[in-house]
Amino acid sequence: MKPWNVEICDVTLRDGEQTPGVSFTCTEKMEIASLLDETGVEVIEAGFPVVSDNEFRCVQQICRMGLDSRICCLARAVPGDIDAAIECEVDLVSIFIATSDLHMRIKYRCSPDEMLERALGMVDYAHDHGIAVRFAAEDASRTDHTFLQRMYAAGAEHGAEYSGFADTLGFMTPVEMIHFMEHTGSRIPNKLAVHCHNDLGCATANTITAAEYGAFQLHTTVNGIGERTGNARLEEVLALLRLKGGVDRYDLTRLPALSKKVEECSGIVMMDTKPVVGKNAFSHESGIHIAAMIEDPEAYEYLRPETVGRERQYILGKHTGRKAIEHVIASKGCSLTPGQMHWLLCQVKKVSEGKCRITDEVLMDLLREAHKQEQV
Structure with missing residues (x-):
C-alpha cells in the first residue's frame, strides 16, 4: 500500500x-x-x-x-x-x-x-x-x-x-x-x-x-x-x-x-479509557481474552502497546479466569497448588466485586493468605 x-x-x-x-x-x-x-x-x-x-x-x-x-x-x-x-x-x-x-x-x-x-x-x-x-x-x-x-x-x-x-x-x-x-x-x-x-x-x-x-x-x-x-x-x-x-x-x-x-x-486529566494514551488502553481483565492473548496477543490487540511506548497489563478482577491468574502468578515467580489457586481465584473475584481494585499490594496480601491454605 x-x-x-x-x-x-x-x-x-x-x-x-x-x-x-x-x-x-x-x-x-x-x-x-x-x-x-x-x-x-x-x-x-x-x-x-x-x-x-x-x-x-x-x-x-x-x-x-x-x-x-x-x-x-x-x-x-x-x-x-x-x-x-x-x-x-x-x-x-x-x-x-x-x-x-x-x-x-x-x-x-x-x-x-x-x-x-x-x-x-x-x-x-x-x-x-x-x-x-x-x-x-x-x-x-x-x-x-x-x-x-x-x-x-x-x-x-x-x-x-x-x-x-x-x-x-x-x-x-x-x-x-x-x-x-x-x-x-x-x-x-x-x-x-x-x-x-x-x-x-x-x-x-x-x-x-x-x-x-x-x-x-x-x-x-x-x-x-x-x-x-x-x-x-x-x-x-x-x-x-x-x-x-x-x-x-x-x-x-x-x-x-x-x-x-x-x-x-x-490540568485536564485523561480518562482511563482514552485510546492510545489512556491508563486502560492496553489493560485486559476478561479471562476469555487473556487466555487467548497468552497464546497470541493479536487475538485482542490491533495496536500493539510497544508501538506507542506502552506496556500490556493483565488486570485481575471479577472477570478473571484460571489461566489469567496462573500467568500473573507465574510472572511474579510464585507457584500455588491447585487448591490454593482455586482459593485465590475465588478471593480475587470476591474482593473485586466489593469494588476494590486488585493492585499489586492487594494481590501480594492475597498470595500470602493463599500459601496458608491447606495443600491440596
Missing part, C-alpha cells in the same frame, strides 16, 4: 490553549514544542501573537528554538496581525476569514467579495515578506461550496501554499467529509489543510477520512484539548496513520510522555 501523502500541523499551543481555563507558560509551550518536534510533527502552530505581549514573546521564542518543525501562527486578515507574524519570524502564517453566511453577516460590515479582496491583500503582504501562507476559511463546513472554491482558487493565485478548511462547529460526519472531499476538496489547486472540532465526537474520524480522500495537512491537539470539546487527537491520528495509512515516519513511542506533559500543563 502506498503511504498517504500527509503532514501534521499540531495546534495544541494555540487552539489547545483555548480550552476553557487552560493557559501555558512560555516554558511549558517550549517543552511541549520540543516533544512535538521529537515526535516528528512537521508543523507546530505556536500561538496567536496579537493576543498579548506575552503570547507574542512565546511564539517568538519557539521560532528561535531551532526545531526541525516549521513554526506557524494564527492571524486575522488585518495588517497588525500579519506584522506580528513577520516580527515573530514564523515559517507559516494561517490567515483566516469567516466564510459562512451567518458568520459573514454578524462579523463583517461588508460584502463577501469585499472581505475576500481585503484578505487577499493580506495574503500578498505576508507572501511578499517571505512567509508561507495558509489561507483558511472559518466555519467552512457551513459555507457555500461555490464560494469556497472561488476563495481557495484566489488564495492559490496569490501564492498561498495551503487552503484551510475548518469544521469549526464540529458538526460534520465522515460521510459528509467524503462528500466535501469528492466535490470540493479534490478541486483545490494547492494543499488542503483540515481542522476538525469534536463537538459531536467525530473530529478524529473526520480528519482521518479527509486524509484518506486526499487532504494533506491534518490539524491535531495533544489529548484532543481545545475549544469546547476539543479537536482531533494527535495520538489517535498518528496511530491511525500508521495502521491505516501506512505512514511510519512518526516516533509514536514519544506519545505517552507528550500526553503526560500536556496533561500536567493543562
Whole structure:
C-alpha cells in the first residue's frame, strides 16, 4: 500500500490553549514544542501573537528554538496581525476569514467579495515578506461550496501554499467529509489543510477520512484539548496513520510522555479509557481474552502497546479466569497448588466485586493468605 501523502500541523499551543481555563507558560509551550518536534510533527502552530505581549514573546521564542518543525501562527486578515507574524519570524502564517453566511453577516460590515479582496491583500503582504501562507476559511463546513472554491482558487493565485478548511462547529460526519472531499476538496489547486472540532465526537474520524480522500495537512491537539470539546487527537491520528495509512515516519513511542506533559500543563486529566494514551488502553481483565492473548496477543490487540511506548497489563478482577491468574502468578515467580489457586481465584473475584481494585499490594496480601491454605 502506498503511504498517504500527509503532514501534521499540531495546534495544541494555540487552539489547545483555548480550552476553557487552560493557559501555558512560555516554558511549558517550549517543552511541549520540543516533544512535538521529537515526535516528528512537521508543523507546530505556536500561538496567536496579537493576543498579548506575552503570547507574542512565546511564539517568538519557539521560532528561535531551532526545531526541525516549521513554526506557524494564527492571524486575522488585518495588517497588525500579519506584522506580528513577520516580527515573530514564523515559517507559516494561517490567515483566516469567516466564510459562512451567518458568520459573514454578524462579523463583517461588508460584502463577501469585499472581505475576500481585503484578505487577499493580506495574503500578498505576508507572501511578499517571505512567509508561507495558509489561507483558511472559518466555519467552512457551513459555507457555500461555490464560494469556497472561488476563495481557495484566489488564495492559490496569490501564492498561498495551503487552503484551510475548518469544521469549526464540529458538526460534520465522515460521510459528509467524503462528500466535501469528492466535490470540493479534490478541486483545490494547492494543499488542503483540515481542522476538525469534536463537538459531536467525530473530529478524529473526520480528519482521518479527509486524509484518506486526499487532504494533506491534518490539524491535531495533544489529548484532543481545545475549544469546547476539543479537536482531533494527535495520538489517535498518528496511530491511525500508521495502521491505516501506512505512514511510519512518526516516533509514536514519544506519545505517552507528550500526553503526560500536556496533561500536567493543562490540568485536564485523561480518562482511563482514552485510546492510545489512556491508563486502560492496553489493560485486559476478561479471562476469555487473556487466555487467548497468552497464546497470541493479536487475538485482542490491533495496536500493539510497544508501538506507542506502552506496556500490556493483565488486570485481575471479577472477570478473571484460571489461566489469567496462573500467568500473573507465574510472572511474579510464585507457584500455588491447585487448591490454593482455586482459593485465590475465588478471593480475587470476591474482593473485586466489593469494588476494590486488585493492585499489586492487594494481590501480594492475597498470595500470602493463599500459601496458608491447606495443600491440596
